[in-house]
Amino acid sequence: MSTFILPVGPQHPALKEPTSFRFMVDGETVVDADLRLGYNHRGIEKGCEERTYIQDLYLLERVCGICSNVHMTVFAQGVEKLMGIEPPKRGLFIRCLMGELERVHSHLLWLGVAGHEVGFDTFFMYTWRDREIVEDILEMISGNRVNYGMQTFGGVRRDLDEMQIKKALDGIAALKARTPYYLNIGASEPTLVARIAGVGVLPKAKALELNAAGPTTRASGVDFDVRKDDPYAGFGEHIPFNIVTDEGGDVLARVVVRAKELMESYNICEYILKNLPAGDIRVKAPRKVPEGEVVSRAEAQRGECIHYIRSNGTDKPDRVKVRAPTLANWPATLYMLRGGYVADIPIVMAAIDPCLSCTDRMAIITDPKGNEKVWNWETLRQYGIDFYRKRGIKL
């Protein structure tokens, strides 16, 4: 058997974000896969230590453009725990509503991307057109189409009026009518099914062993969902929904799980909009946070999102650590790629809905002599400024 190494990335046309893969291939078959992360490190965690809690909310919101609300939610609920405050019920319900609307936009986006990766661009066009409906709802509620900025310490920043509730319900109803069609296409269009069934298989035992997260693990039959297993925000108030799982473990199962999760999210949104408790949306939060540490988590559209926050009694955190779901899914992805075809690499990767900028956390540079260099915020910032100046970019 003769194998050779096929490098993909850090910059590669198939990947929108930089990351580096090494595939050991034998003809068309991937024998082994290896991954090197860290090309998209932005110093956000370090940046958090230099800013106040309020400023960190907006910085952490920008960990990811697609899961922006969930990072804000996780950070806000962690800090609330440290502050010892509890948002009012209405605030918690709106917090959940934003999370579900975000899941809807993200899953629709992903369905389109999955279609695009296998050369099914018509599907991509339809899902993305319909995604505009939920984008419009998000914009109407929050004033922005991405980075909604809705969460804050002690609740949410904007309330909903009757008009908005009505419009949101109309939009959800339209999407609800449309989604079974996608499920039908995803699960029964012969060309699409032939392309994704049996591809990138992750058996249940492996999903558990490799700690896969979110729809990736649920499509392998693991019924884990933070919303049920460790209910947060309004989910503690028994908002009814079902965990969607599938036994298939392949890319097809991941399409089906996400399409069915869309239906669950519509139901959650409808329930929240129809049962919104009366009252305030937020309580007042102190500016300084008492000393302590907390781990906070929520179910992002890609899986479990975790923040660790340590406070030191001032208005700036001592340490913030972010574990985005994509990081949890990489070991499982490498497993899925092994034994598959080179042509399946893009769709198997896309099937975990990866986000690399979410994943890249820190870079420790080790020179050949083994000396490690750890940079603080100021050096990192100065390095960035010098980097661009040297290339003639005025700052």
Next chain:
Amino acid sequence: MSLRLGAMLPEVLKHLFKKPATVQYPFEKIGVPKGFRGRPVMDPNLCIGCQMCVKDCPSEALEIHKESEATDEAGKVSKKFSMTFYLDRCSHCAQCAEICPKKAIHMNSEFEDAAFDRGALKIVYK
């Protein structure tokens, strides 16, 4: 016919007779909803110079400067403040508008903010 028609085909054919989903921007615009977070606009007549907006802005996009100080016959001191706003740094979070105790800042509905010259993005409210 041996060819199996995909589940997609009827939908695709239907779309041949539908209007396009997009509009011809910039000739046609769809507008923004009420409450859109455009750019912050500050009213210097309301500002008391407390600097809360500067402290909270996550993007260091604001500066507040004292413009003048006057004492009237009754001995009451009145100060005037101006704001320098760097649109190129703003992330449109509206935290400044939220924290201002005098409601001196509001977000407008402007969304076409691009400029060829960075200088054009420095805005002074006074």
